[in-house]
Amino acid sequence: MHSTLKLTVSHAPFWHNGSSISSKSRNILLASLLAVVPGCFQYGMAAVGVVAMSIASAILWELLINFISRRPISVGDGNAALIGMIFAMMLPATTPWWAVVTGTFFAVVIGKEIFGGIGANPFNPAVLAMTIVMLSWADLFDFNSALLNYQFDFNAVFPLVLSKAFGAHAVEPFALTDLLFGKQIGGIGSTYGIGLILGGVYLMFRGYIRWEISVSFLAGIFAAALGFNILNPELYAGPGFHLLTGYTLIGAFFLATEDSSSPVNFIPMLIYGVLGGALTVMIRNIGTHIDGVLYAVLIINLVNPLLDKIRPKAIGKGV
Amino acid sequence: MPKTIVQEFTKGLWQELPPFRLVLGLCPVLGVTTSMENGLGMGIATTFVLVGSNLLISMLRSVIPQKVRIACFIIIIAAFVTIVELLMQAYTYPLYLKLGVFIPLIVVNCIVLGRAEAFAYKNKISSSMADGLGIGIGFTMSLGALGAVRELLGHGSVTVWGDFSYNLLSAFPSFQPFSFMVQAPGAFICLGLMLCLINAIGD
Amino acid sequence: MVESILFTFALGAVCGTILSFASKIFYVYEDPRIAKVENLLAGANCGGCGFAGCSAAAEAIVAEEAPANACILVGTESVSEIAIIMGSEAGTAEPLKSYNNCDGGIRATDRFIYDGLNTCSAVTSFYGGKRDCSIGCLGFGDCVRACGFDALHIGSSGYPEVDKEKCVGCGACEAACPKSILEVRTVSQRLLHLNAYDDALAPCAQTCPAEIDIPRYIGHIRKGEYEAAVNTIRERNPLLLACGRVCPHPCESYCRRGIEDEPVSINQLKRFVADYEMNSGKRIPIECAPDTGKRVAVIGGGPAGLSCAFFLRRIGHHPEIFEAMPKLGGMLRYGIPEYRLPKKVLDWEIDGILNLGIDDHTNVRLGVDFDFGSLIASGFDAVFFSVGAWNDYNLGIPGEDLDGCFTGIDFLAKIGNNEKVSIGQRVAVIGGGNTAIDCCRTLLRKGVNKVYLVYRRTRKEMPANEVEIVASEHEGIEFVFLAAPNAVVGNEDNQVTGLEYLKMELGEPDASGRRRPVPIEGSETVLDVDMIITAIGQSPLLAFRGKGDRLDELTITRWNTFEVEPATCQTNVPYIFAAGDSATGPALVVDAIGGGRKAARSIDLFLSGKPVVAQPEFLLNKHIPGTIFESVDGIVRKKRTEMPELPVAARINNLNEVDLVITETDALYESDRCLNCCRICYNADS
Amino acid sequence: MNDMVKMVVVLTVLSSVAGGVLAAVNKGTASQIEAQQLKFVKGPAINAILDGASNDPIKDRIQIADGAVERSFFVGKFDGKANTIAFEEFGKGFGGDIGVMVGVNIDSDKLVGAAVTVHTETPGLGAKAKDDPSLVSQFKGLPVTDSLTVTKDGGQINAISGATITSRAVCVAVTKAMNTYQKMKPQIQEEIQKVGK
Amino acid sequence: MGYFELIISCIFVNNILLAQFLGNCPFLGTSKKMETAVGMGMAVIFVLVMAGTITWLVYTFILVKFGLVYLRTIAFIVIIASLVQFVEMFLKKSIPALYAGLGIFLPLITTNCAVMGVCVLNIDKEFTFLQALVASLFYAVGFGLALVLFAGLRERILLARVPRPLQDTSIALITAGMISLAFFAFQGMV
DSSP, X not given: OOOTGXXXXXXXXXXXXXXXXXXXXXHHHHHHHHHHHHHHHXXXXXXXXXXXXXXXXHHHHHHHHHHHTTOOOOGGGSHHHHHHHHHXXXXXXXXXXXXXXXXXXXXXXXXXXXXXXXXXXXXXXXXXXXXXXXXXXXXXXXXXXXXXXXXXXXOOSXXXXXXXXXXXXXXXXXXXXXXXXXXXXXXXXXXXXXXXXXXXXXXXXXXXXXXXXXXXXXXXXHHHHHHHHHHOTTXXXXXXXXXXXXXXXXXXXXXXXOSTTSOOSHHHHHHHHHHHHHHHHHHHHHSSSSOOHHHHHHHHHHHHHHHXXXXXOOTTOOO | OOOOHHHHHHHTTTTTOTTTTSOOOHHHHHHSTTSHHHHHHHHHHHHHHHHHHHHHHHHHTTTSOGGGHHHHHHHHHHHHHHHHHHHHHHXXXXXXXXXXXXXXXXXXXXXHXXXXXXXXXXXOHHHHHHHHHHHHHHHHHXXXXXXXXXXXXXXXXXXXXXXXXXXXXXXXXXXXXXXXGGSHHHHHHHHHHHHHHHHHHHO | OHHHXXXXXXXXXXXXXXXXXXXXXXXXXXXXXXXXXXXXXXXXXXXXXXXXXXXXXXXHHHTTSSOTTOOSSSOHHHHHXXXXXXXXXXXXXXXXXXXXXXXXXXXXXXXXXXXXXXXXXXXXXXXXXXXXXXXXXXXXXHHHXXXXXXXXXXXXXXXXXXXXXXXXXXXXXXXXXXXXOEEEEEHHHHHHOOOBTTSOOOHHHHHOTTOOOHHHHHHHHHTTOHHHHHHHHHTTOSOHHHHHHHOOOHHHHTOTHHHHSXXXXXXXXXXXXXXXXXXXXXXXXXXXXXXXXXXEEEEOOSHHHHHHHHHHHHTTOEEEEEOSSXXXXXXXXXXXXXXXXXXXXXXXXXXXXXXXXXXEEOSOOBTTTBOHHXXXXXXXXXXXXXXXXXXXXXXOOTTTTSBTEEEHHHHHHHHHTTOOOOOOSEEXXXXXXXXXXXXXXXXXXXXXXXXXXXXXXXXXXXXXXXXXXXXXXXXXXXXXXXXXXXXXXXOTTSBEEEEEEEEEEEEEEOTTSSEEEXXXXXXXXXXXXXEEEEOSOEEOOOTTOOSSSGGGGSOBOTTSOBOOOTTTOBOSSXXXXXXXXXXXXXXXXXXXHHHHHHHHHHHHHHHTTOOOOOXXXXXXXXXXXXXXXXXXXSOOOOOOOOOOBOOHHHHTTSOOOOBOOOXXXXXXXXXXXXXXXXXXXXXXXX | OHHHHHHHHHHHHHHHHHHHHHHHHHHHHXXXXXXXXXXXXXXXXXXHHTTTOSSXXXXXXXXXXXXXXXXXXXXXXXXXXXXXXXXXXXXXXXXXXEEEEEEEETTTTEEEEEEEOOOOXXXXXXXXXXXXXXXXXXXXXXBTTSOOOBGXXXXXXXXXXXXXXXXXXXXXXXXXXXXXXXXXXXXXXXXXXXXXX | OOHHHXXXXXXXXXXXXXXXXXXXXXXXXXXXXXXXXXXXXXXXXXXXXXXXXXXXXXXXXXXXXXXXXXXXHHHHHHHHHHHHHHHHHHHHHHOXXXXXXXXXXXXXXXXXXXXXXXXXXXXXXXXXXXXXXHHHHHHHHHHHHHHHHHHHHHHHHTTSOOOGGGTTHHHHXXXXXXXXXXXXXXXXXX
């Protein structure tokens, strides 16, 4: 189909618009601090240690693989640090050092570098790594037991475990405002909802992440949770709960929006997001896993190449 | 240039090492290598079928008509597979249980049919035997190696028929088994990385 | 034990029997060559050939859909063995070739130096079409990596260049390109593609009736690749020598350079490369697809007929041209005078077309020397009419039958045919079109003392080309504007002595926006002339109809032209197609050439049994909105190259060619003025 | 035609020979296979349930016809008295049948234990039923009269988290075993006397 | 177990390729291009439904009845091989259009573990006839789905600058592992 929009070209010379990978990484790191800093206050120095370990090891792995594969050193673009940061955001503050290092190995080396580096990874590296370590050492990442030694002034039970095991009424005590302000246990950077939202909104306005993906992801969660809730209000918690617990917010703003594993066109982005959201709630409510975000993101990463086939016909075909 | 029997034998150990060099017969490689013992057992079973079917096909190659050769190969291979299946049930029952569906599936293993078609049908008995044995041992080694790596990382220890065992925990007491390795995704990724290693060495 | 043996016995017997019977029952005749070919292929099922495995490739080879050398693994030995099986030379099937649509602007690359990103797909996914140039080549060479045949390289310009020799047309690059800049087509597919709405076209290419990819050939000239430029033009227009001389170049009116200073002299550049080929002493080989064995009769050897025949031949069909006049060329030969298009040049060009293996029959007139029934009976699969518009209109005024009265085309044709024509000393040519001007300028060269051009409107409204009008002014033709002929005045010998006309004045604008001339009562004036040529337009001469054959079923418009579907050139009789003046009414040469190609496409569809339908998103006499800009910045004004011509004194007494070709230096200078507003970005001057 | 006949003949002969050979091998290994199956499939479960028995329950098994099928009951002697039996029942799991060996004390009509014998469940989750004692240990000491269900269905057995279907199947098998036991108790008591001697 | 659960389990949870490791050779071989992947997927669906039901019938009504279960392997493979060849001939003659679309993949299916594997699994899991039919169909659908998704990723990876020793099969296996991991999402949904 012909569209006049697509034909709006301007003429040479073209200049660099100043944006680059490093500035993109910097901005996302900045936005993530909004959630990580409150997390560090909540969990203390251990959390700072995990974050530092994660970022440092991610950078080292990237350096190492650059060295082994004799490619230019690419840590300067900040992408490795970003992967480390996002990975750390999902971890509980008590994660031992070797689990962090293994995780960043899978994220940086297996998830990204062996596919040829930035822009070529089919799956979100941090999500991939998180799934692998969770699968291997489930007890380390069971937030209830991992954070047992912390004293909080709120109910220190991972909300999703409650909803999964005891149904919707078990999570009634969780006030949505409390959840929003981080009064729940979880990953270092994934509980302080308001920080994640502010960071995400900042990134959307700066254009570093696509608003279409985040918004449709949240919409998918909302719609699916609402559906389940209407179907059986006893068993399945409402949409507000699902939107503010677990990895939902970090998933919507930081995980699903990763560039090379998400679609580039409008309609595919919407499908991608909604599918991810709906799958998340499905996994949480009827699947095995406690939190569905990680697997939902992997699945939408997987269908992404197919979604990307829905695209406007390019100009220049033919003649 | 015709190869000597020794050459026919040794080529299966590196040049045509299945499944790494000939990227064939991957299903059992992925499916049964959760432990070294399983890998070796599967490899030996496959070797038996390979040698037996290579021998028989090579013997009968003048009798089998070209048009139904595949059908004949399949019958011969299937017969050997069933024999292995029965023997394993009778004498190594625990292993049989672990390998499960993969034992009957030796019949569709591309390596076995491939050797029959590409080699045994065209060569004399002695070289066919050598070829089958070489490829079979190569296959067994590969499976065993993959199984060893996965078992060691995934369980923290390696045990083969109770006689040989090595426990990683004794060397590194704080090691926590990396159970991802013994699960399905770990199988693919581990095989992929080993293939990469073999390629890197081959280069 | 017994059961076991019985069971396996039964199993073997049942399966064996079923299969052997099935092989009889479901026996499909399969070309025995398929098995032979398959045995010669590598058998690796690698898919490198673009087919699903080796047996599919073998079938394709036998079905002549793939060349004998389709398999990328086997050596030349096997290829020639396959060729022997196929009884053909290696590689006869028309191969698919990759083709880069985008060569960007000179500075487009500057945009793409982002740190860290090193593949096109990465750039696409990161910037997701949100860049200024949303269409063009990114230049990171995903296509190069995708190519398994080493046929693609990033050239010195930073854009992929295809090695036609190595390309097997597997389509991997096309699939890999996130911007859809590369395409894989056979030569035929490219030859027959009509401009479409979703093509990336420069305004000039949108305007050209022959749909020549103008920025591309100018780009070739800029790089000094004159042969490539000729080939690019020949993909759309076989008559580049003629067009380079006589085309009124509507493209130049839409040239974006014209917004800021002056349009690029597109037609001069075409003429330059066309003359370059002619003067080089050798012909650039023209690719033809393998023979299809289908025959097409082309009635009329003018530009439309030649164009249609040329394209039909290049895609493998066998056209035969039937021409009523002694030589091919139609209006090019008989309507355009020698001083504009030398016959020698035309002959050279037509020879080149006929050399492709096109049969021609001259001096045969449909309805007189042969009839339509016999044509169909002799096995033609389709018929193409391009009989032109040779019937001059009359003024319908008294005295038009007097001696010394001629009609325009008739007069020019007689001159062109070297017939004896008695020429007067003072001549009035009535009409304002190119034919009228051609008559005037021819007459001057025939030694006429005084030539008047009588036109009923003003110079502004004259439909003739501006350059032609200017040249005729230089040569001393007198224009009589706002004059409507009223009667021809003659003497008792039936000889013309004068032309009586009414003076006019311009009134209100009519529907076409031109101010309608209104006669001034009592302003009759007599022009003292002894010869009058009426050149006020023509219509097709369809005298071959009415013989009781299928031609009578053809619908004819009120302008006496064939009624055709404009997008396909098909008439209401499915196997009859028409284009050129006989379908459109008198129009430009380049319209006829474009029509011929359009008809060739439809004929090819018809012959291959596909529905004859317009190409989707067909761009018919329209421009793509959004590509025609209001303004262009960043242009440093540069003068347009002046076209050299013979001085008036040196040309007025003979039929020597007036317009001269520009020099190579000028051609290079002029080609550099092109902004390359292809589809990517302008090549604005720094 | 000749070609066709040859094809059919070769195929038929080859498959017949294969059939014969296989039948021979099968015959030769049949008893060994059965012994192995008992030893490796049911053995561990039986031994776990009848732990501490003074006899070899596999050897001391009794066969009782239950309709068309022949059932094996493995008898354990405790304190010199053959008072405990173990037998297998099946429940539909996700991947197929799950076999559960159930032990019952004839004197007290109480379950002495249950153990999973065969399963084809998803590795890692459903398979927990076999290795994870938390499920089967819940059965010990329950009276045979109840029908057992998992808590999610309102019953008394806590399912293995993430393996509800498998847990359900185990419950079904145990419930079925209890029904079988009640139905066949007279015959069992009759037969068991022979062992006791 | 209801049919709905069976379907979900066959397609996602116990995906024949990613969870059961069956049919990996054609999985790697035909997933380089989307078109081949689709063709292969369709062909497997077509053959598996027929093979799954026929082998079930033969097993239940002949092998079990005559106590010949040990001949299962040889019977199944001969049936599958003959069936594939028969279907190929039939399609070529009767439905050439279909043959062009998926027939060309048929020879690859004879040695596809997935087909043989599903037939054996149908027996091992003691499915009823209808269950065997449904399971065969949806195992094949799962195979096709995995193949198509994998092809989508591989088409992209083809363009990435993968380090040399990892190229082609190696990276394909690793990617397959990641897909397998992603399919864990459906665990416990039945």
